[in-house]
Amino acid sequence: xxxxxxxxxxxxxxxxxxxxxxxxxxxxxxxxxxxxxxxxxxxxxxxxxxxxxxxxxxxxxxxxxxxxxxxxxxxxxxxxxxxxxxxxxxxxxxxxxxxxxxxxxxxxxxxxxxxxxxxxxxxxxxxxxxxxxxx
Amino acid sequence: xxxxxxxxxxxxxxxxxxxxxxxxxxxxxxxxxxxxxxxxxxxxxxxxxxxxxxxxxxxxxxxxxxxxxxxxxxxxxxxxxxxxxxxxxxxx
Numbered sequence: 001x002x003x004x005x006x007x008x009x010x011x012x013x014x015x016x017x018x019x020x021x022x023x024x025x026x027x028x029x030x031x032x033x034x035x036x037x038x039x040x041x042x043x044x045x046x047x048x049x050x051x052x053x054x055x056x057x058x059x060x061x062x063x064x065x066x067x068x069x070x071x072x073x074x075x076x077x078x079x080x081x082x083x084x085x086x087x088x089x090x091x092x093x094x095x096x097x098x099x100x101x102x103x104x105x106x107x108x109x110x111x112x113x114x115x116x117x118x119x120x121x122x123x124x125x126x127x128x129x130x131x132x133x134x135x
Numbered sequence: 136x137x138x139x140x141x142x143x144x145x146x147x148x149x150x151x152x153x154x155x156x157x158x159x160x161x162x163x164x165x166x167x168x169x170x171x172x173x174x175x176x177x178x179x180x181x182x183x184x185x186x187x188x189x190x191x192x193x194x195x196x197x198x199x200x201x202x203x204x205x206x207x208x209x210x211x212x213x214x215x216x217x218x219x220x221x222x223x224x225x226x227x
Contacts, residue, residue, distance in 0.1 A: 031227055045226070046143055046219055049199045074226060086227050106227055114196075114219075115226030116144035127145050130192075130223025 002054045002070075004045050004115075006077040014089040020068045023091040025098040029106060031086040033079050038119045043076040043085065046114035050074070057108045065101035067092050072105060074115060085117075136160065136214035140171055142178075143221035149178040164195060164207040164218055182220065194221050 058070040071089040092098040117128040141153045172179040189204035196219040
C-alpha cells in the first residue's frame with residue numbers, strides 16, 4: 001500500500017499483511033507529530049507527483065535492499081501531537097535488509113517527495129525547513 | 136495557449152494555490168512566473184532575487200518533472216502545461 005491520505009492508518013493490519021512466507025523481519029517506522037510547543041501540524045502535498053515519487057522510492061528500495069514488501073502511508077491535513085504522520089512497513093528475509101531498506105525509504109522521502117509541514121503555534125505558524133537540495 | 140501554475144507551501148500562501156493563464160508561444164518558465172507575480176511583490180521577492188534570477192531554494196517542475204532553475208529561462212512552456220513552484224520539501 002502506497003498512499004497519501006488524510007485518514008489514519010491501521011498499522012497492525014499492514015504488519016499482518018507484510019508476513020510473507022520468506023520474511024524473517026518486519027520493520028515499522030512510525031513518524032508522529034512531536035510536541036515542540038505546537039498546537040497542531042499541517043501537512044501539504046503535491047499529491048500526484050508525491051504519490052509517484054513514493055512508488056518509485058518503494059521500487060528502488062525493494063530492488064536495492066531485497067525487500068519482500070513495502071508499505072508507505074504519508075498523511076496530509078491537520079494533525080495533533082502524537083498522531084501518525086508517516087508509516088513505513090517493510091518486510092525482508094533478514095533484519096539488515098529490513099533496517100537498511102526502511103532507512104533508505106525514509107531518507108529518500110525527506111529529500112525528494114513534495115510534501116511540506118507547517119507547525120501551528122499560538123505565537124505564530126512556522127514552515128518546517130526542508131532537507132532537500134535544489135541541484 | 137493555456138498553462139497552469141501551481142504554488143505550494145510558503146509560495147501558496149503568498150500567491151494563489153494555482154493560476155491558469157494564457158501565454159504566447161515562446162514563453163519561458165522564468166518569464167511565465169515573473170509575469171504572474173507582477174502584481175504580487177511578496178511572492179516575487181520570495182521567488183526571485185534582485186537580479187531577477189530564481190532564489191537558490193526555489194524548486195520548479197514542468198508536468199511533474201524537475202526543471203533546473205538555471206535552465207528555466209531557456210525552457211519554453213507548451214499548451215496545457217502544469218508548472219509547479221515550491222520551496223525545499225519537508226515530508227517524513
